[in-house]
Amino acid sequence: MKRLKVFGLLLIGAFIGSNLRYLESLVFKPQDGFPLGTLVANLSGALVLPFLIHYLQDRYHLSTNTILTLSTGLLGSYTTFSTFTADSFRLFQNGQWWLLFWYLTVTMVGGFLVALLGNYWAASQAFNDWSKRK
Structure with a gap:
């Protein structure tokens, strides 16, 4: 039953995340073949996940099921590695080398940097909470 x-x-x-992803794709349409929507989804997910895990879970004592629902369910369906690879391959097939280079670089390096930012954001919020208690 559990x-x-x-x-x-x-x-x-997953239902919520996939619908957010679809809504986001309507807002951030591809420009000149550049998959802006996928980039925005993956970078925003990379920012929010560390914050969710390192701050919200500790601050609000969220249950394992809640964290699983938000991280694996919602963010897992919102972010998309499969679309990232398909978009990359499409840019490759079309000979859009410069866009492919930027897309790969911004997604990989940018994802790492915004994940660091998400961790910093979580730590700063935790520090603010701690300093307010004193």
């Missing part, structure tokens, strides 16, 4: 509950929570998170 696994069925977790499965249901993941379905809810």
